Amino acid sequence: MTIYQELIEREKEGNPIKVGVIGAGQMGYGMISQIATIPGMVVAGVADIRLENAQKAVDAYHSFSNKKEKIVVSNNFKEVIQSSEVEVVVDATGVTEAGAKIALETLLAKKNLVLLNVEIDITIGPLMNQLYQSAGLVYTGSDGDEPAVTTALFEFAKTMGMEVLVAGKGKNNKLKTTANPDSCKKEAASKKMSPHMLAAFQDGTKTMAEMNLLSNAIGFVPDKVGMHGISGTVDSIINDLDLKENGGILDKLGVVEYVDGIAPGVFVIVKGQNEGVKQEMNYLMKKGEREHHILYRPFHLASLETPLTIAKAVLNHDHAIIPLGAPISETVACAKKEIKAGEKIDGIGGYCVRGVLETHADMIANAHIPVGLISGNVVAKKDIKTDSLLTEEDIELDTRTTVWKLRKLQDETF
Secondary structure (H helix, E strand, O other): OOHHHHHHHHHHHOOOEEEEEEOOOHHHHHHHHHHOOOOOEEEEEEEOOOHHHHHHHHHHHHHHOOOOOOOEEEOOHHHHHOOOOOOEEEEOOOOHHHHHHHHHHHHHOOOEEEEOOHHHHHHHHHHHHHHHHHOOOOEEEOOOOHHHHHHHHHHHHHHOOOEEEEEEEEOOOOOOOOOOHHHHHHHHHHOOOOHHHHHHHHOOHHHHHHHHHHHHHHOOEEOOOOOOOEEOOOOHHHHHOOEHHHOOOEOOOOEEEEEEOOOOOEEEEEEOOOHHHHHHHHHHHOOOOOOOEEEEEOOOOHHHHHHHHHHHHHHHOOOOOOOOOOOOEEEEEEEOOOEOOOOEOOOOOOOOEEEEEEEHHHHHHHOEOEHHHOOOOOEEOOOEOOOOEOEOOOEEOOOOOHHHHHHHHHHHHO
């Protein structure tokens, strides 16, 4: 039975999946609106630090839906998570400290967790996934986010026995490494999104984090710190994302990468595993005789696809994307500007730091700082130059935060 058929059965039985949503910003609002018309699924609770945002999302849900449930509306996420009417929780906050608290509270409440919070997943995902599995619960990233969509393409190819050489996504915004909430304010308002969120998109942090999550899920690594980020088309990158000895730019294969020019799509570059498959691929793909081919999905629908993951978690005890185990890559903090000794440093999407992707091994060797730990009261110990990767000698982290405590436990676990 397909997921859709299972949802139809839940609808007929009057036993819909009851969803609690934490975070009613752009992503949360879109997902809540989507659930309004999905059979066998209802919204049972919405929380946001701004109560008016939560209520606006609930009002929209009721206006779009024929189902008039009583919905818990709160500015306290614990009320939604602990509600007896909620059986699965979605974190749509995009904030690491909030995500850490939500993940811990949902685990204690013995409920499945679906993440629209890549930022927390790359920071403590390996630990939380292991804890949730030990508790018999589902911890998962979301369908629709590029990492999960790319993972699906990767597994599609691997299931057919193909060799996958490169996996990645198109970047949706031009890279502006100094972007901050002030520079993004006007555009963010026109798009009805948070200036901090748009800044994290533009400065590259979101792309780095997404490819970090993909790396942890499939075992591929960046070819170099920050990846290459070339411009290209679906056809041109097949040649560009090849080994240098073959005329490409890569030192190795088995890498994650992002490309300017193919957004909002995701891709994997594959190689047929034998002559029979190569011949058939050349015939089927209609691109002539090629050594490599690209499998490309030209869209990802972000939070609108999250209900698919909700259904997988509840109906099939399944996930969209999870870490393989220990961290493989990390998104580390890089100074966006000159930072002075004693200056307080804000986090993702702010004025001070952006994220850059590197391997976990390199992070450890260089004592770099995961960007997700820049939370709470973080202070510079000394002057830091623009574009420097922050080290443990540069800053004093806030060890009182939940995310720091869980990250410390993760570091001790793996």
